[in-house]
Amino acid sequence: MELRQLEYFVAVAEERNFTRAAERVHISQSGVSAQIRRLERELGAELFDRSARITTLTVAGEAALEHARAALASAGAVGQAVGEVTGLLQGRLTVGMVIGCTLTPLFDALAAFHQAYPGVEISLLEDNSDRLVEGVRAGAVDLALIGTATATPEGLDALTIISERLVAVVPAGHPLADQRRVALRDLTAHPIVCMPPGTGLRAVFDRACAARGLQPVIAFQASAAEAIADLAVRGLGVAVLSESMAVSHRDRLVARTVEDVEAPALLALIWKSAHNPSVRELLVRTRKAFTDPARR
Numbered sequence: 122m123e124l125r126q127l128e129y130f131v132a133v134a135e136e137r138n139f140t141r142a143a144e145r146v147h148i149s150q151s152g153v154s155a156q157i158r159r160l161e162r163e164l165g166a167e168l169f170d171r172s173a174r175i176t177t178l179t180v181a182g183e184a185a186l187e188h189a190r191a192a193l194a195s196a197g198a199v200g201q202a203v204g205e206v207t208g209l210l211q212g213r214l215t216v217g218m219v220i221g222c223t224l225t226p227l228f229d230a231l232a233a234f235h236q237a238y239p240g241v242e243i244s245l246l247e248d249n250s251d252r253l254v255e256g257v258r259a260g261a262v263d264l265a266l267i268g269t270a271t272a273t274p275e276g277l278d279a280l281t282i283i284s285e286r287l288v289a290v291v292p293a294g295h296p297l298a299d300q301r302r303v304a305l306r307d308l309t310a311h312p313i314v315c316m317p318p319g320t321g322l323r324a325v326f327d328r329a330c331a332a333r334g335l336q337p338v339i340a341f342q343a344s345a346a347e348a349i350a351d352l353a354v355r356g357l358g359v360a361v362l363s364e365s366m367a368v369s370h371r372d373r374l375v376a377r378t379v380e381d382v383e384a385p386a387l388l389a390l391i392w393k394s395a396h397n398p399s400v401r402e403l404l405v406r407t408r409k410a411f412t413d414p415a416r417r
Contacts, residue, residue: 124192126156127193129142131189131193132146164185212242214242214399215243216264217264217265217267218247218265222268227407237406238399249319250269251320252319264390264404267321268320268386271387274391278393279392280390282387282389285386286363287382287386291377292375295356295375297311297375305379308361308379312340312357314349314357315360317343325384325385329379340358346362346366346370350373350374
């Protein structure tokens with residue numbers, strides 16, 4: 122009995138079709154069929170009922186399935202354990218990053234990880250926060266940096282990197298620039314320039330407006346803080362940003378904290394499981410990069 126035979130057996134059982142199973146394991150259908158027949162001869166029982174259009178498990182196949190899955194999982198764990206001991210991590214790591222966010226500590230962490238584990242292929246995916254959350258839940262993304270209104274998205278682990286209040290950002294001479302105190306109702310009396318739905322900042326803003334029965338006029342949406350600031354400079358609306366986003370534009374814009382919105386906009390790292398040694402090692406380096414006192 123070989124592991125590849127068990128892999129093919131599980132693939133056919135889950136796909137319920139020899140053709141789809143062959144596509145999944147990247148060999149010909151005849152190759153899958155031959156290996157399954159060999160396994161059946163060795164076990165002395167047929168594992169599949171092939172008489173119908175949909176391939177189903179026999180009683181013997183049902184009995185074997187969970188054991189086959191367990192054997193494959195154990196074989197994978199052996200390779201992972203050896204990799205952890207020797208430090209020779211290999212494979213692929215997909216890291217997500219919310220669009221418009223360029224935090225150099227994340228890039229520093231990726232560089233440190235790549236230097237330590239050059240055998241791991243790293244890919245960087247930019248998307249809005251909602252889609253990144255779903256990607257992590259589905260296992261398509263291993264670790265993601267997102268903007269969120271929730272400290273820990275349901276079903277995931279999270280590490281908050283930044284927690285900041287919302288601010289209204291306007292050019293000098295705008296009515297809000299002359300107010301020392303700005304409430305959400307003051308802000309929504311003007312056209313708004315903000316992040317699109319699916320981002321943490323927008324979620325905080327939308328929830329605050331809904332809680333107060335306010336219906337803001339969204340004049341423009343942009344994924345990058347720089348673009349939002351540029352639109353506000355031109356008088357096209359009041360920009361809604363976080364405190365740190367606004368700081369870099371203080372030479373041309375005035376920022377006012379929205380005093381009655383206390384819920385913060387969060388920037389957080391999220392992941393589904395740290396059982397993957399590559400994820401664990403990247404988390405170590407990411408935490409270190411974001412908490413380095415030299416950056417403060």
